[in-house]
Amino acid sequence: MPYDPSAFPPFAVTVDLVVLTVRRHALCALAVRRGEPPFQGRWALPGGFVRADEDLAQAAARELAEETALRAHDQTVPAPDNGAHLEQLATYGDPKRDPRMRVVSVAHLALAPDLPAPRAGGDASYARWAPVDELLQQSGYGRDEEPVAPLAFDHAQILADGVERARSKIEYSSLATAFCPTEFTVGELRRVYEAVWGVALDPRNFHRKVTGTPGFLVPTGGTTTRQGGRPAQLFRAGGATLLNPPMLRPEV
Amino acid sequence: MPYDPSAFPPFAVTVDLVVLTVRRHALCALAVRRGEPPFQGRWALPGGFVRADEDLAQAAARELAEETALRAHDQTVPAPDNGAHLEQLATYGDPKRDPRMRVVSVAHLALAPDLPAPRAGGDASYARWAPVDELLQQSGYGRDEEPVAPLAFDHAQILADGVERARSKIEYSSLATAFCPTEFTVGELRRVYEAVWGVALDPRNFHRKVTGTPGFLVPTGGTTTRQGGRPAQLFRAGGATLLNPPMLRPEV
């Protein structure tokens, strides 16, 4: 395998982002509208070329910042500030995935707390948070009866892979806290699990489980009633990243 | 982000392989000796350029076949024949990971049963199975007091990531059977877990666990005494790919 520079075909390398958050009890992803062919006018995942002097993680963090003003937080560590969790997802390199040329895309997965409207590059209709169910139902209809075209390129596959990664990873890691603000209640954390998994969880058993797992949650001392009802204790994410024993996702 | 062909830097894209097997109670990886600079004479992971018309998985399967004469089996499905399990691992793209040019490597993980000596491209000392402990201890000494140089490029990191993936994945999937021949005994499967995790497992509890998990193992009816002692039942991998509940890796 000689590394003769003339012996290998040139590739374009991009990063694409699956940015997930939980809004109004639904798992949502960031989507941008394509302004040019191919797939002009269709929704796609945010992304862009990796620069010549840039690491893959740097490129993903840069794209994330450009789209959301989120500081990317280095992977594997739960975000202590309001930075998002960012980790590499998978790489997609089908020769025909981009009709114009050979593009290999290194997809990354970002998990963020609920944010204000996405910041667009000056264009209001450029980017939006869309429920993943809506983005993934091919040619289906969204909540307001508007027809939804499939995502551009192979982005539906990438999004599905990212969602599946998030679903399984909150089972055995403390990553669900990345969907929450710095301080949160047990109920808010439970609603994250319910939104991501799409199931209802028993509040009493959930409370016992998460408060009984050492290192998962640390109480801040404060309370809040922002959810209504009895005031709830506020917690911050503890240092533990791996949950042992894991949270159990209920039956299919 | 226009796709102007002059606007993106060209990359070389390679696949590198972490090929794991279990030999003599030790987890081993396939290593090849580099015949040219950089890192000439050092051990490295097998790999090569992705061709212009080739998918990433195809490239990985081709490289695997060239190095080991293993038919690659498509990912997520446990190999029913003697093909190896193959799945994408992660992508490594540090700008300085190859001193000559910008190379992005899509690493793949392959799990194979114990094989005869690796097939080299005519050169006997070209490739070998090496215990991962030996390959990963930087500048350490191998079993026979021979000094071991670190792997070339960032291959130590890639190998470590692959080993960690294998360690965690046999917990909740039936992937450990990919290390076994088509027919195997419960004891042989247990020794796979022991080698990969580096721990001792109770044979009685292990037997109860794996035979009690529906879809994991199907008896073939035959028995064997190739391990000595009382004849053991032979099994084949069942259809189940996900183990629920998972195998529990003992405490650190």
Add this chain to the structure above:
DNA sequence: GATCATAGTCGTCTGCCTGACGATAAACAC
């Protein structure tokens, strides 16, 4: 052939975790 070593297989028991609840507490809306 008796004995031993080696592996495999079946049971038992105990502790822990989970799921399924009941019950109580503390806020807000009327």
Add this chain to the structure above:
DNA sequence: GTGTTTATCGTCAGGCAGACGACTATGATC
């Protein structure tokens, strides 16, 4: 105050895992 909502504490039964005893069936050794 009454009702509603959410949070939090308890209780109980079933299931699974770890620890370990007991028995079986082969080959090796004397």
